[in-house]
Amino acid sequence: MKLLMLNSNMVGKIWIPDTFFRNSRKSDAHWITTPNRLLRLWSNGRVMYTRADQRYWRLYQFAFVGLRNVTDVAHTQSGEYVIMTIFFDLSRRMGYFTIQTYIPCSMIVVLSWVSFWINKDAVPARTSLGITTVLTMTTLSTISRKSLPKVSYVTAMDLFVSVCFIFTFAALMEYGTLHYFTSNRQNKKSKSSSVKSGIANIRPGTSLLQMNSITPYHDDDDYAYECLDGKDCTSFFCCFDDCRSGAWRENRMHVHVSKIDSYSRIFFPTAFGLFNLVYWIGYLYLI
Secondary structure, three states, X not given: OOEEEEOHHHHHHOOOOOXXXXXXXOOOOOOOOOOOXXXXXXXXXXXXXXXXXXXXXXOOOEEEEEEEEEEEEEEEOOEEEEEEEEEEEEEEOOHHHHHHHHHHHHHHXXXXXXXXXXXXXXXXXXXXXXXXXHHHXXXXXXXXXXXXXXXXOOOHHHHHHHHHHHHHXXXXXXXXXXXXXXXXXXXXXXXXXXXXXXXXXOOOOHHHXXXXXXXXXXXXXXXXXXXXXXXXXXXXXXOOHHHHOOHHXXXXXXXXXXXXXXXXXXXXXXXXXXXXXXXXXXXXXXX
């Protein structure tokens, strides 16, 4: 006899490998009134055990790519065991996440650039816009993670949301930098005006005329002596036009404070566009 057909009562007398789904949330066995188990035994020692169970699932968020299996041998103290692993390759559908996450995050980033066209003196408007975009990005990042499983690695969506948050936060910090240098320059103007008015009210004398002949008087827009003696020309950026000349110009770059918004109008959209180009090409075609 080459083939022996056994009933379901003989299943408990043979060893059956454990079959399970790794990282599964919930699992159950299919039970009916009559055991739906099939057992066959060949003369060469081959055993076939199977269940007459068919399941169908509709994966609305995934697309089935393929099926593959890997067989390994586990060496233990009690002997060697064969482990067969079956992999179901799935691809996540982009439609839902594009509408719920990618498009809103991109729109929030573009909205944060509106502050570059608002007058720098409108502190409440630009500050409220920057804080609102940052808080909105924080809310979107939290909501996007709720619909996904908790994993220990960085996903493609995490990278995109994080970069969008960095862009919105950088737009807020850009105005903070602009406001800081603008307020410092206005303070220096007010101090210079007060010094000039004090000198004008002093009765002219010999010593005063001698000092004026040595150190000529400057106009309101000339702050070279204040800038060169202060900390502005020791940094990488300078906020005064007079710093373009002299030894300060060597190995340094001059960026006028009034043009920071103009530079940001070009830099932020260009950088975000390049990131999207690399991101979508890398994740859709290269990875």
